[in-house]
Amino acid sequence: MGKGGSLSGGVLRKILLSYAYVGIWIFLSFTVIVFNKYILDRKLYGWPYPISLTLIHMSFCSALAFLLINVFHLVDPVSISRELFLTSVVPIGALYSLSLWLSNSAYIYLSVSFIQMLKALMPVAVYSIGVALRKDAFNTRTMVNMLSISLGVAVAAYGEAKFDAWGVTLQLGALVFEATRLVMIQILLSSKGINLNPITSLYYIAPCCFVFLLVPWVLVEYPILRDNSSFHLDFWVFGANAFCAFALNLAVFLLVGKTSALTMNVAGVVKDWLLIAFSWSIIKDMVTPINLFGYALAFLGVGYYNYLKLQALKAKEAQKKAAPEGNDEEAGQLLEVRELEGTGEKKAFQT
Known part of the structure; x- marks a missing residue:
């Protein structure tokens, strides 16, 4: 009973901790999305400057990541050569700056619920770009699944009561840039054995994003803010808001590091439904039956996609047991990157 009780207690503790990590991530992800919507929406806080908001996030995250690595030494630094930084980190930072700019801009025009429905297209974008760049092999069954997700999102868009073509264009553009970034992470970094956790990602990528966003900010938003004498930060x-964005990255690190990226996929689906319910009941965004029907179709497609990933995970685990011990770590790292690519959620580095 002693050993059995100890084992049961250990298993129970692990389960409770996993639920705690999931709960923390859902809460912070939920908070960041609603917080960004609150700030950017003209009818709420009324500060429609997405580039400026993203610059605030990048400067805050850059400073905290620097302190955690170089001053408090809470995270081990990852050494990256100048050549690798210029050829890999800088392009990824450029893609991410565009993704953040467009996704934050979409909050000005679209409801939270509809944006979450559009985000169901992330697996479609990642798979399509992976095939286009010859990182993934074309598979008929997978493509049919991607088409079913796309059909569900199209139905949801058709039923959207406050459809805004420019907002949809911004969100779809953000998805394309984000999906490209995820594929490029695997091509440019993971294939070279570089694996960045959320803090080291912030350390290298946040300053790049800040620099890339400065140009459009100076041209687009700075003149308006300069002439707006009534604005006070x-x-x-x-x-x-910036602290929540940073904390979300720590939650990603805990969730993926202590559970798995597949757990994050499932938690992301729960978060999306919670956001849709919140958007409808609290923010009073209109959610139509056609909206829900279309998203349900997309949800089934994403669920089947996650099921296939679970099967692939089991197959990979079987291969790892059969493979030499030296290959275990590399196989696990590559698998985790592939799992993270599937959702676009978390990944490292969210705002």
Whole structure:
């Protein structure tokens, strides 16, 4: 009973911790999305400057990542050569800056619920770009699944009560850039044995994003902010928003590191439904029956996609047991990258 009780207690503790990590990630992801919507929506806080908001996130995250690595030494640094930085990190930073700019801009035009429905297209974008760049092999069954997800999102868009073509264009553009970034991470970094956790990702990529966003900010938003003498930056609002964005990256590190990226996929689906319910009941966004029917179709497609990934995970685990011990770590790292690519959620580095 002693050993059995100890084992049961250990298993129970592990299960409870896993649920805690999932709960923390859902809460922070939920908070960041709603917080960004609150700030950017003209009818709420009324500060429609997505580039400026993203610059605040990048500067805050860059500073904290620098302190955690170089001052407090809470995270081990990852050494990256100048050549690798210029050829790999900089392009990934450029793609991510575009993704963040467009995705934050979409909150000005679209409801939270509809944006979450459009995000169901992330597996479609990642798979399509992976095939186009010859990183993934074309598979008829997978493509049929991708088409079913696309059909569900199209039905949801058809039923959207406040459809805005420009907002949809911004969100789809953000998905394309984000999917490209995820594929490029595997091509440019993971294939070279470079694996960045959320803090080291922030350390290298956040400053790149900040620099790339400065040009459009100077041209587009700075003149408006300069002439708007009535605007005063609310330290508590924007500071809390930036801190939540940073904390979300830590939650990603805990969730993926202590459970798995597949768990994150499932948690992401739960979060999406919660956001849709919140958007409808609290923010009072209109969610139509056709919206829900279309998203349900996409949800089934994403669920089947996750099921296939689970089967692939089991097959990979079987291969790992049969493979020499030296190959275990590499196989696990590659598998985790592939799992993360499937959702676009978390990945490292979210705002």
